[in-house]
Every structure is written in C-alpha cells, then in structure tokens.
Amino acid sequence: MHRLSLSSILICIPLATSASSYGSIIDNYEGQYGEAITRDVCVIGGGASGAHAAAPLKDLNKTAVTGTPIDIGVVVSQPLPAVFAFFSKFNVPLLDTSTIVPNAAGQPANKSVPAPWFNTVQVHTDFRDGSAVDIPQDGAAVGLALQGLAAVMSKYAAILNGYEFLPDPVPKDLVLPFGDFMNKYNPTAAIPIVRQIAQGQGDLINIPTLYVIKYFNIGDIAALTQGYLTEAKGNNSLLYTRVAEYLGSGNILFQSTVVSANRQKGNRSQLLVSTPGQDRLKLLSCGQILFTIPPTQANLQGWDLTDEEEAIFAQLTGATGYWTGLAKLNANGKGPGMNQTVTHQNAASTTSSNIPVLPALYGLSPVGVLDDVWWIKFAADTPTLTMIREIQTLQRANNVSVTDPEWLIFDSHSPFMLRARSEDIEKGFYKRLTGLQGSLGGRMFYSGAAYNLDVVTVIPKMMKGSA
Numbered sequence: 001m002h003r004l005s006l007s008s009i010l011i012c013i014p015l016a017t018s019a020s021s022y023g024s025i026i027d028n029y030e031g032q033y034g035e036a037i038t039r040d041v042c043v044i045g046g047g048a049s050g051a052h053a054a055a056p057l058k059d060l061n062k063t064a065v066t067g068t069p070i071d072i073g074v075v076v077s078q079p080l081p082a083v084f085a086f087f088s089k090f091n092v093p094l095l096d097t098s099t100i101v102p103n104a105a106g107q108p109a110n111k112s113v114p115a116p117w118f119n120t121v122q123v124h125t126d127f128r129d130g131s132a133v134d135i136p137q138d139g140a141a142v143g144l145a146l147q148g149l150a151a152v153m154s155k156y157a158a159i160l161n162g163y164e165f166l167p168d169p170v171p172k173d174l175v176l177p178f179g180d181f182m183n184k185y186n187p188t189a190a191i192p193i194v195r196q197i198a199q200g201q202g203d204l205i206n207i208p209t210l211y212v213i214k215y216f217n218i219g220d221i222a223a224l225t226q227g228y229l230t231e232a233k234g235n236n237s238l239l240y241t242r243v244a245e246y247l248g249s250g251n252i253l254f255q256s257t258v259v260s261a262n263r264q265k266g267n268r269s270q271l272l273v274s275t276p277g278q279d280r281l282k283l284l285s286c287g288q289i290l291f292t293i294p295p296t297q298a299n300l301q302g303w304d305l306t307d308e309e310e311a312i313f314a315q316l317t318g319a320t321g322y323w324t325g326l327a328k329l330n331a332n333g334k335g336p337g338m339n340q341t342v343t344h345q346n347a348a349s350t351t352s353s354n355i356p357v358l359p360a361l362y363g364l365s366p367v368g369v370l371d372d373v374w375w376i377k378f379a380a381d382t383p384t385l386t387m388i389r390e391i392q393t394l395q396r397a398n399n400v401s402v403t404d405p406e407w408l409i410f411d412s413h414s415p416f417m418l419r420a421r422s423e424d425i426e427k428g429f430y431k432r433l434t435g436l437q438g439s440l441g442g443r444m445f446y447s448g449a450a451y452n453l454d455v456v457t458v459i460p461k462m463m464k465g466s467a
C-alpha cells in the first residue's frame with residue numbers, strides 16, 4: 001500500500017523515448033508545430049503531485065497545463081488536514097479505514113468493503129521453492145518495536161516536510177543502511193510490517209534509512225492503529241477524474257511527451273510536446289514550469305539541462321523497479337486453483353529478516369471480490385519470467401493446476417523511489433537539489449517524490465519567483 005501524500009509516485013509521460021526522432025535541440029521551433037499554447041504555468045506530470053499543484057494554481061487564476069493523471073497504485077492516505085481538504089474540494093467521499101469491519105480470515109470477502117481490506121490467512125512462503133517459512137508472530141514484540149521505531153523517527157520528523165529540512169550536517173543515522181539502523185536501535189521485529197506497508201522498496205535492508213523512514217513514517221505508525229483514509233468505495237481514480245474535470249480538458253495534455261525544451265533563452269520557456277493521435281507537435285510557452293515526474297534520463301531526454309541540473313540528477317543512481325497488476329491464475333478452470341482465502345508473503349528462508357532476493361514477487365494475494373483474481377506485485381526493473389515461475393512454483397507446492405496467468409492489468413510503477421547514495425547525501429546532495437527550486441530566473445520548480453518538495457511550500461515560492 002502507499003499513502004497519498006504530496007510525495008506519491010507518478011509516471012505520467014510514458015512515451016519518454018521518442019525525443020531522438022526530432023533531432024537535436026533547436027532554438028527556433030518555427031514550422032515544427034501545429035498549435036501554440038501559452039500558459040502561466042506548465043505542470044509536467046499528472047499524478048498526485050501534479051494534480052495537487054495544478055488545482056490550487058487554477059484557483060490562483062494561473063492558467064496551467066499538465067500531463068496525464070495516472071495512478072493505479074495509491075490506496076490509502078494518512079488522515080492529514082491537506083488530504084481531507086483536497087478530497088472535500090472535489091466532493092470525493094472518504095472512508096476512515098478503522099471503521100471497516102473486515103471478514104474473518106479464512107472466510108470469503110465482504111463485497112461491500114474495498115478490496116484491499118479483504119482479510120486473509122497469512123502464510124510465509126519461500127517463492128524460490130514453495131517451502132513454508134516459519135516466522136514467529138509475536139504481536140507484543142512487534143508493537144514494542146514499532147514504539148521504539150517511532151521514538152527514533154521522531155528525532156527526524158522535520159524531514160517529512162521535505163528534503164529541504166534535512167539537518168546540516170546530515171545525521172549519520174539517516175545515511176546508515178536501514179538494516180544497520182534497525183540493528184542499532186533494536187526494533188528489528190518491525191521490519192516485516194515496514195516491508196508490507198511500505199511496499200515497493202525492494203531490498204530495503206540495504207538502502208539509506210532516510211528513504212525508508214520518509215516512506216514508512218510516524219504517520220503510518222499512528223494510522224496502523226487509528227486508521228487511514230480511502231475513497232468511500234475504494235475507487236481512488238474518482239479523485240483524478242474530478243481533478244481533471246475541474247482543470248478542464250483544454251488544460252490537460254494526456255500521455256504527452258516533451259520532445260524538446262528551450263528554457264535557457266528569452267524570458268519564457270518553450271516546450272515542444274507530442275500528444276497521442278495528433279500529427280503535429282504542440283508548442284507550449286510557459287511562464288514557469290513545475291516538474292513533478294521522476295528526473296530519470298528517459299524522462300529528461302528532450303530537456304535542455306543546465307550543467308548543474310545534469311550533475312545533480314546524475315547522482316540519483318538508485319531506484320527500485322515496481323510492477324503491479326491483477327491476474328487470473330486459473331483461467332482455463334481445469335482442476336483446482338489456489339485457495340482464495342490465503343495470502344502468501346514471499347519470505348526467503350536464508351536471508352537477513354527473510355527479505356526475498358530480487359527480482360521477486362512481494363507476495364501473492366487473492367483480491368477476494370473477483371473470483372480467482374490475484375494481486376501481482378513484482379520487484380524488478382522489467383518484468384521477467386521469474387514472476388511467472390514463482391507463481392507456478394506456488395501452484396505446484398499447493399498441488400493445484402499449474403497455469404499461465406491471464407493478465408487483467410499490469411503496469412509499471414518504476415522507477416520507484418529515486419535515491420542518491422549515502423556518501424552523496426552526506427556531501428549535501430539534497431541541498432544542491434533544493435537549490436534548483438526557482439532556478440533559471442524563477443522559472444523552474446520541482447515537486448514530486450524524488451524531490452519531496454511539498455507543493456504547499458513550492459507554490460508560494462513559485463508566485464514569488466514570478467513577481
């Protein structure tokens with residue numbers, strides 16, 4: 001599960017590889033485009049960050065264009081004032097998940113309850129060979145560990161407001177690999193919960209603590225007991241539909257790609273954009289740009305990066321691949337299928353904290369509300385046969401028909417959580433990254449997961465930058 005905060009992951013410009021077919025960056029786009037569009041602000045990316053930014057910009061009477069709203073992954077939000085306000089602005093009803101009465105584990109799903117709350121029997125299985133892994137379930141120890149973890153996290157609560165609040169010098173704790181951090185403070189019994197709630201981090205034992213405790217934070221520890229928020233019927237795409245309606249279709253370019261950018265000359269930035277189903281490119285003339293997508297090489301192909309931007313983004317070397325989808329596992333209906341009241345958590349029998357060796361499925365769990373449909377969550381840069389082999393290994397171990405999964409939906413959340421190396425963080429990586437805010441003469445701004453610069457603080461800076 002991920003929470004909807006201003007740092008949720010988004011992938012909004014999926015056609016990122018076409019830049020080369022338009023040749024080198026050109027200063028003058030004469031003759032290259034059909035329509036020209038002029039806006040105060042161009043928001044690049046239409047996931048949680050883009051949507052959160054575009055709506056208030058519209059309220060400030062700033063005209064804005066934005067990329068595609070796509071976000072199949074966000075399931076729950078922490079009960080923060082900003083979340084209540086945003087859902088209520090768009091008249092999207094919320095459900096406090098602590099009020100949900102789940103079915104008893106082992107019983108079929110209650111179809112009136114959002115699918116993520118289908119309660120199942122949890123077993124740990126090593127997906128490499130299908131063997132059962134015995135992980136003692138000691139609720140009291142986990143509770144104590146979470147309390148211990150919350151106490152240490154509270155020292156670093158400021159970073160939840162953004163990396164710009166990272167203390168200088170950066171505390172050693174935050175650059176320790178998360179496994180070492182947990183050993184130091186001894187709440188290791190909490191690792192399986194951190195892994196489950198903050199899914200998508202892959203080999204979380206070996207990544208800098210900073211990233212793990214920003215993603216799984218004090219708010220999550222509170223929400224585990226007090227409840228999260230979700231759309232009343234569990235349909236979070238409703239929020240994006242409403243935001244899109246609010247912005248108006250003339251202000252959104254769905255599934256578009258910036259093929260070339262010209263930001264360094266003149267007092268406005270120009271973006272040449274390709275949109276699906278249209279022969280001619282569009283030229284966007286932008287007073288300011290708010291860039292909310294992950295600054296990967298693929299996403300930045302058409303951009304006229306400054307030396308500083310290039311040097312900084314090159315330090316975001318770590319990322320976890322994360323693929324999510326739904327599949328029918330016994331599509332041909334021959335013979336029995338997997339027991340649909342049991343979730344198998346992938347747990348390697350031989351590794352520290354039983355973290356699976358990647359690439360690997362995080363687990364295999366039935367959705368409950370649709371017959372024989374399973375959540376498939378895979379940690380890898382690209383989907384591989386490993387995924388299908390692991391499913392079939394489980395089918396064999398459970399003596400059911402071995403089948404090829406029938407995919408209902410399968411999508412990439414990669415790159416998930418772009419990361420700098422510990423040594424670069426210590427040398428002030430985030431200070432440099434924050435320094436890009438308002439660069440190019442107050443015309444370039446960033447928000448989104450990689451920067452974790454909150455739109456609540458970014459928008460006032462943008463307004464100041466444009467004065």
Ligand SMILES: *[C@@H]1O[C@H](CO)[C@@H](O)[C@H](O)[C@H]1NC(C)=O
Nearest residue numbers: 056057058059060061062063
């Ligand atoms: C935006 O424009 C509307 C309609 O012209 C006006 O009522 C509103 O006060 C303006 N908002 C701001 C923040 O300027």
Ligand SMILES: *[C@@H]1O[C@H](CO)[C@@H](O)[C@H](O)[C@H]1NC(C)=O
Nearest residue numbers: 105106107121339340341342
């Ligand atoms: C499925 O699993 C549940 C929970 O462990 C168990 O009670 C039930 O008997 C199983 N059903 C079958 C058909 O094996």
Ligand SMILES: *[C@@H]1O[C@H](CO)[C@@H](O)[C@H](O)[C@H]1NC(C)=O
Nearest residue numbers: 100101102103110111112113
């Ligand atoms: C299913 O959930 C609904 C909504 O929460 C609840 O009213 C109902 O009692 C539940 N049904 C069962 C059988 O638990």
Ligand SMILES: *[C@@H]1O[C@H](CO)[C@@H](O)[C@H](O)[C@H]1NC(C)=O
Nearest residue numbers: 235236237238239240241242
């Ligand atoms: C979820 O909401 C979208 C609109 O935002 C709608 O198209 C879709 O049908 C809804 N899904 C369900 C299951 O209600």
Ligand SMILES: *[C@@H]1O[C@H](CO)[C@@H](O)[C@H](O)[C@H]1NC(C)=O
Nearest residue numbers: 265266267268287441466467
């Ligand atoms: C932007 O540049 C144009 C053309 O060079 C000039 O006419 C205009 O005054 C400039 N605007 C600002 C706000 O600097």
Ligand SMILES: *[C@@H]1O[C@H](CO)[C@@H](O)[C@H](O)[C@H]1NC(C)=O
Nearest residue numbers: 339394395396397398399400
């Ligand atoms: C599968 O069948 C084997 C051989 O009959 C048996 O030993 C094993 O317990 C069965 N496993 C399950 C999960 O039913």
